[in-house]
Amino acid sequence: xxxxxxxxxxxxxPEIEFAYAGEAHIHRPxxxxxxxxxEEWSHFMFLRDNKRGDHAERWWHANGCNMFFNAVxxxxxxKFLVTYKMGELPPKASASNxxxxxxxxxxxxK
Amino acid sequence: xxxxxxxxxxxxxxxxxxxxxxxxERVRYSLRLKPADxxxxxxxxxxxxxxxxxxxxxxxxxxxxxxxxxxxLIVALPKSREKLAGTMAKLSxxxxxxxxxxxxxxxxxxxTGPGAARALNAACPLDLSVxxxxxxxxxxxxxxxxxxxxxxxxxxEFTVEVWRSFAPYLRxxxxxxxxxxxxx
Numbered sequence: 395x396x397x398x399x400x401x402x403x404x405x406x407x408p409e410i411e412f413a414y415a416g417e418a419h420i421h422r423p424x425x426x427x428x429x430x431x432x433e434e435w436s437h438f439m440f441l442r443d444n445k446r447g448d449h450a451e452r453w454w455h456a457n458g459c460n461m462f463f464n465a466v467x468x469x470x471x472x473k474f475l476v477t478y479k480m481g482e483l484p485p486k487a488s489a490s491n492x493x494x495x496x497x498x499x500x501x502x503x504k
Numbered sequence: 505x506x507x508x509x510x511x512x513x514x515x516x517x518x519x520x521x522x523x524x525x526x527x528x529e530r531v532r533y534s535l536r537l538k539p540a541d542x543x544x545x546x547x548x549x550x551x552x553x554x555x556x557x558x559x560x561x562x563x564x565x566x567x568x569x570x571x572x573x574x575x576x577l578i579v580a581l582p583k584s585r586e587k588l589a590g591t592m593a594k595l596s597x598x599x600x601x602x603x604x605x606x607x608x609x610x611x612x613x614x615x616t617g618p619g620a621a622r623a624l625n626a627a628c629p630l631d632l633s634v635x636x637x638x639x640x641x642x643x644x645x646x647x648x649x650x651x652x653x654x655x656x657x658x659x660x661e662f663t664v665e666v667w668r669s670f671a672p673y674l675r676x677x678x679x680x681x682x683x684x685x686x687x688x
Binding site for chain 1: 510557558571572573575629630643645646653
């Protein structure tokens with residue numbers, strides 16, 4: 395059983411309490427959806443990186459504190475590098491977590 | 505009039521290793537406050553709201569658990585129904601908050617005996633050793649498929665709050681796993 399550190403509960407909890415909730419740091423476009431082309435809107439709605447390697451993603455502690463938080467997980471090894479609260483940026487690369495992905499802005503005109 | 509909890513517990517769930525018993529009717533409130541209001545609301549209501557997630561304040565007749573950030577579950581005896589309703593009405597009037605009565609959503613069981621932790625661990629993935637889950641800790645977690653709220657009142661005594669509709673499932677699951685408890 396995998397244990398995931400919940401940044402709100404501040405402890406490791408069993409994986410079964412959590413739910414995956416998609417890629418993190420996807421910014422909703424500032425423009426009104428009616429003023430955007432279908433292509434622009436679809437970029438925000440559907441296009442994801444589907445990364446191999448370290449991936450910033452949202453998790454939901456559904457059967458615990460009921461909070462969403464962000465995590466960086468390696469999609470190859472399934473190892474969680476770090477978890478952090480909503481609204482925070484991924485911690486800067488350090489010796490222990492050498493290659494964390496940077497937050498990115500998407501949406502709007504490409 | 506008391507609410508008919510309508511669940512019976514078989515004698516097989518009552519032995520030296522573990523005893524499952526249904527608590528009587530309880531009054532329950534789900535309370536959510538804004539972070540800035542917590543200190544003031546605590547003071548004006550007199551409720552001992554634990555600050556830390558997983559914290560509980562267990563007093564005679566009333567238990568308060570902190571389930572999430574600024575989220576509390578209050579479980580009290582029916583005799584304090586009116587007093588609690590008044591407290592909640594006052595909180596709702598004074599603050600932008602959510603104070604919802606959820607009395608009949610849950611049933612409450614107590615699981616006691618030296619095999620209590622082991623019995624719960626048949627379905628609950630938390631580490632229930634006294635070191636990791638000390639007396640006074642409480643949390644929302646999962647019992648197989650059913651969401652539960654679990655807290656420890658003594659080394660060999662847990663209280664479980666489960667949605668009413670899941671209660672027969674919890675009881676039957678504990679009965680089915682009885683054989684596992686008697687090994688080891």
